[in-house]
Amino acid sequence: xxxxxxxxxxxxxxxxxxxxxxxxxxxxxxxxxxxxxxxxxxxxxxxxxxxxxxxxxxxxxxxxxxxxxxxxxxxxxxxxxxxxxxxxxxxxxxxxxxxxxxxxxxxxxxxxxxxxxxxxxxxxxxxxxxxxxxxxxxxxxxxxxxxxxxxxxxxxxxxxxxxxxxxxxxxxxxxxxxxxxxxxxxxxxxxxxxxxxxxxxxxxxxxxxxxxxxxxxxxxxxxxxxxxxxxxxxxxxxxxxxxxxxxxxxxxxxxxxxxxxxxxxxxxxxxxxxxxxxxxxxxxxxxxxxxxxxxxxxxxxxxxxxxxxxxxxxxxxxxxxxxxxxxxxxxxxxxxxxxxxxxxxxxxxxxxxxxxxxxxxxxxxxxxxxxxxxxxxxxxxxxxxxxxxxxxxxxxxxxxxxxx
Amino acid sequence: xxxxxxxxxxxxxxxxxxxxxxxxxxxxxxxxxxxxxxxxxxxxxxxxxxxxxxxxxxxxxxxxxxxxxxxxxxxxxxxxxxxxxxxxxxxxxxxxxxxxxxxxxxxxxxxxxxxxxxxxxxxxxxxxxxxxxxxxxxxxxxxxxxxxxxxxxxxxxxxxxxxxxxxxxxxxxxxxxxxxxxxxxxxxxxxxxxxxxxxxxxxxxxxxxxxxxxxxxxxxxxxxxxxxxxxxxxxxxxxxxxxxxxxxxxxxxxxxxxxxxxxxxxxxxxxxxxxxxxxxxxxxxxxxxxxxxxxxxxxxxxxxxxxxxxxxxxxxxxxxxxxxxxxxxxxxxxxxxxxxxxxxxxxxxxxxxxxxxxxxxxxxxxxxxxxxxxxxxxxxxxxxxxxxxxxxxxxxxxxxxxxxxxxxxxxxxxxxxxxxxxxxxxxxxxxxxxxxxxxxxxxxxxxxxxxxxx
Numbered sequence: 083x084x085x086x087x088x089x090x091x092x093x094x095x096x097x098x099x100x101x102x103x104x105x106x107x108x109x110x111x112x113x114x115x116x117x118x119x120x121x122x123x124x125x126x127x128x129x130x131x132x133x134x135x136x137x138x139x140x141x142x143x144x145x146x147x148x149x150x151x152x153x154x155x156x157x158x159x160x161x162x163x164x165x166x167x168x169x170x171x172x173x174x175x176x177x178x179x180x181x182x183x184x185x186x187x188x189x190x191x192x193x194x195x196x197x198x199x200x201x202x203x204x205x206x207x208x209x210x211x212x213x214x215x216x217x218x219x220x221x222x223x224x225x226x227x228x229x230x231x232x233x234x235x236x237x238x239x240x241x242x243x244x245x246x247x248x249x250x251x252x253x254x255x256x257x258x259x260x261x262x263x264x265x266x267x268x269x270x271x272x273x274x275x276x277x278x279x280x281x282x283x284x285x286x287x288x289x290x291x292x293x294x295x296x297x298x299x300x301x302x303x304x305x306x307x308x309x310x311x312x313x314x315x316x317x318x319x320x321x322x323x324x325x326x327x328x329x330x331x332x333x334x335x336x337x338x339x340x341x342x343x344x345x346x347x348x349x350x351x352x353x354x355x356x357x358x359x360x361x362x363x364x365x366x367x368x369x370x371x372x373x374x375x376x377x378x379x380x381x382x383x384x385x386x387x388x389x390x391x392x393x394x395x396x397x398x399x400x401x402x403x404x405x406x407x408x409x410x411x412x413x414x415x416x417x418x419x420x421x422x423x424x425x426x427x428x429x430x431x432x433x434x435x436x437x438x439x440x441x442x443x444x445x446x447x448x449x450x451x452x453x454x455x456x457x458x459x460x461x462x463x464x465x466x467x468x469x470x471x472x473x474x475x476x477x478x479x480x481x482x483x484x485x486x
Numbered sequence: 487x488x489x490x491x492x493x494x495x496x497x498x499x500x501x502x503x504x505x506x507x508x509x510x511x512x513x514x515x516x517x518x519x520x521x522x523x524x525x526x527x528x529x530x531x532x533x534x535x536x537x538x539x540x541x542x543x544x545x546x547x548x549x550x551x552x553x554x555x556x557x558x559x560x561x562x563x564x565x566x567x568x569x570x571x572x573x574x575x576x577x578x579x580x581x582x583x584x585x586x587x588x589x590x591x592x593x594x595x596x597x598x599x600x601x602x603x604x605x606x607x608x609x610x611x612x613x614x615x616x617x618x619x620x621x622x623x624x625x626x627x628x629x630x631x632x633x634x635x636x637x638x639x640x641x642x643x644x645x646x647x648x649x650x651x652x653x654x655x656x657x658x659x660x661x662x663x664x665x666x667x668x669x670x671x672x673x674x675x676x677x678x679x680x681x682x683x684x685x686x687x688x689x690x691x692x693x694x695x696x697x698x699x700x701x702x703x704x705x706x707x708x709x710x711x712x713x714x715x716x717x718x719x720x721x722x723x724x725x726x727x728x729x730x731x732x733x734x735x736x737x738x739x740x741x742x743x744x745x746x747x748x749x750x751x752x753x754x755x756x757x758x759x760x761x762x763x764x765x766x767x768x769x770x771x772x773x774x775x776x777x778x779x780x781x782x783x784x785x786x787x788x789x790x791x792x793x794x795x796x797x798x799x800x801x802x803x804x805x806x807x808x809x810x811x812x813x814x815x816x817x818x819x820x821x822x823x824x825x826x827x828x829x830x831x832x833x834x835x836x837x838x839x840x841x842x843x844x845x846x847x848x849x850x851x852x853x854x855x856x857x858x859x860x861x862x863x864x865x866x867x868x869x870x871x872x873x874x875x876x877x878x879x880x881x882x883x884x885x886x887x888x889x890x891x892x893x894x895x896x897x898x899x900x901x902x903x904x905x906x907x908x909x910x911x912x913x914x915x916x917x918x919x920x921x922x923x924x925x926x927x928x929x930x931x932x933x934x935x936x937x938x939x940x
Contacts (some may be wrong), residue, residue: 084583
C-alpha cells in the first residue's frame, strides 16, 4: 500500500535526532565554522550518548553501521522499513543541525560505511568501535577513482602501501583510515582494494589540513603513505583480483553512502527553508498552498518552488533507502537521489540567502553558512556529473565504454 | 473617469495577441488591408485557395457556439440528507511504494488499454479535437467513470481511492493526455457526487454514471482570465427563492459540447461553491475553445447567463470546493507523470538509434545527461504525486503536498516536454513523432483547473 509518510516506528528516533541537532549542534555551529581545525570536543559526549542508545537498541540502527546489508538474514516476506531508512531520516535531522559536525561525529565516518558494506564478519568484529575515515581521492584523480595510483604490494603477511591521499574527511581525528589502493595497476579497476590502516602505523603521515569554503567543523586531511605496512587481514573483502566482478565490490560502498550524502543535503536545505520561512513571515510574506503561486508575491512563489524541489530530493532519498531495506538493487535510485539532492541543496540554500538579503548574507545568521556547507554535498561521494552519468548509463543501457 | 482615446484605425491592439500599445504605421496599415482581402470570400469564389486550408468544422473551428447538449432528464430521487460515503484508507504506518494487488491489477488493465487503444488514436483525436466513440465506450468497460464511486452507489470504491485514481490517471496519460482527460471527465463528476453529494444528489445523478449510457459530464473550475484563482471565481451565484441564479464565463471544459451535466465553481455569498448544472438548462451556452494542447478532450467554454437552478444544485460547501480544487490539481499531476514517462520511453530508444558523427547521439554526455535529468525529475514528480495521493486516501490534510506536487509537475513537466522535442531535433518539431503533442499537452500542467479529479 503506497504510503510516503515517515514510518511510525522511526518517528521517536527522528524526534530524538532533531532534539540533539537543535540543542547540541546548533549552539556550536557557528563556533566551529569560525574555529576551523579545532576539535569539537562537545561531540565526544554526544558520541558516547549515541553509542549508549545504539546498545540499548533505541537508535533503530541509525548511523554508518546501518548501511550494511545483512545477507545472512532470512528473507522475510512483505514490506520492510529498516536501518537504511532510519539512517537517512536521522542524518537529515542531524544535518538540519550542522553538516560539518555530523561529518565529525566520532565513529560515524564514511570509512565506517565502507567497513559495514564490504567487511567480512571477522573484520566487522575486529573493527567494531573504530572511527574510520575514507581515503580515495589523490592529487591526480578524483571522479575516475578506478585510475588511482596508490599501490599495495603483498609482502608476507602484510601489504605495503605507497601513495598520497587528499580530501580525507576526519583524516586526522579518526582512529583509522580506509585506504583505496591498487594491487596491480595494469589489472585496472578489478585490482583496487580497500585497506584499514590504523592511526599511528609507521609510514602513514597526516601532512596538512585544508582550509575550506564550508563544513569547516570537519577536518579534511592530506595523508601520505610511505612503505606503510598493514596486516594482510586488514584488506576488506576478497584479496583475489576478480576481473569479472571488477570494481563492483568497492563501488558497492557508494550505493550505500550516496543516499546518506543525499540525506545531508536534504537536512541542510531544510534548515535554510525553515529559517527563511520564518524570516519571510516576519516580513509579512505568508505562504499559501492553495492560491496560485503566481498570484502571490515573488518571494512566496520562489519559496514554493524551492520547497517543491526540496520535497522531490527528500522523497528520492527515502526511496533509495527504502529499496536498500527491501534488498532491491538501488544503484540508479541512489544516484538519482544524490544528483537531485546535491543540486537542490545548493540552489535552495543560496536562494534562501538571496531571499533574506543582507540578513541572509551576514554571519549574524546561519543562512550564509548553509549556502557554503551545501556545496560539498554536490561534489563528494560522486559529483553531480558522475551521478548523471550513472543514471544515464542505466536508463540508456550503455556501458562505460559507450557512454564515457 | 480616465481619458480614453478614440480607437483609430492605427490602433492594432486588443486582438491577434497584440498588446493595447501596438500602433500601425502606414506600411502596417497596407499590410492589414491586404490581409483582410486575403481572408475574404472573393478569392474562394475565384477558386484560388487550396482546399487543404479549410478546417474541419467541429470544435477545431473557432466560433462554434451552441446551447448546451439536449441531454437526458435526470429524474429527481432521494432525500436532502447526507449521502453515502466511503471510509478513508487505513494506513499500516510503513513507508511503502508498492501498490496494493487491486491497484496493480487495475493499473495493468489501464496500461494495456492506453497502449493498445489510446496511443494509436491520439494523433487523429488531436486533429479532430474529439475522442473516438469506440474508445469512450471501451473506457466504460474498464469502469473508468465509476472508479471513485462508492460500491453502495454502483461504483467500485470501498475506500477513498485517491491512490488508485492517481495510478489510473498516470497510466492513461501514458497513452495520451488529451484522450485521458476525455475518458476521465465523466468520472470526475461521478467521483465528486460520490464523495460530497447529498442522498438526493447521489440518487438523482449517479445511477446514470453506473449504467450503460454514461453521460458526458465535466468538472468546471477554470475561467479565461490571467492570474485566475479558483478560490475567488468571477462566476457568481445569487439566491432566488430556494434556488440559485448563475452568471459567468468558465473555461477548460472537457467534452463541453456533449456534456449533459456540469459541476461548476461559482461564488455564493462571498465564498466559492460548487453547483450542479444540467446542460439543457436555459441560459447555458457552449463555445468551442480549441487550445494549444489537450485537444482530444474537446475543450470548450461554458457561458452561464441567468442560469436558474434548483436547491439540489448546490454541492457541498466552501470546504468541499477547496478540496475539489486540490484533488483536481492532484489528478493533473498524475497526468503529467504519465505524459513525462511517455516522453522518456520515446526518447530513450531514439537517442540510441539516431546517429551523428559516426555514433549514436546517446553516447554524448550532453544528450545522455538530458535523458538522465528527465528520469530524475520525473521520478521526483511521481513521488510527490504519490505522497499527496496517499495522504488524501488516508484522510490527512494534503494542501501542502498537492501544492508542491503541482509546482514541481508544472515546472519539470514542461522541461521534460521541451527536452523531449529537443532530443529529436527537427524531427521532434514535426507531427510524425508524438513529442510535439506531449510538449503542447504538458504546458497545461500548472494552469489547468478542473476537468479531472481523484
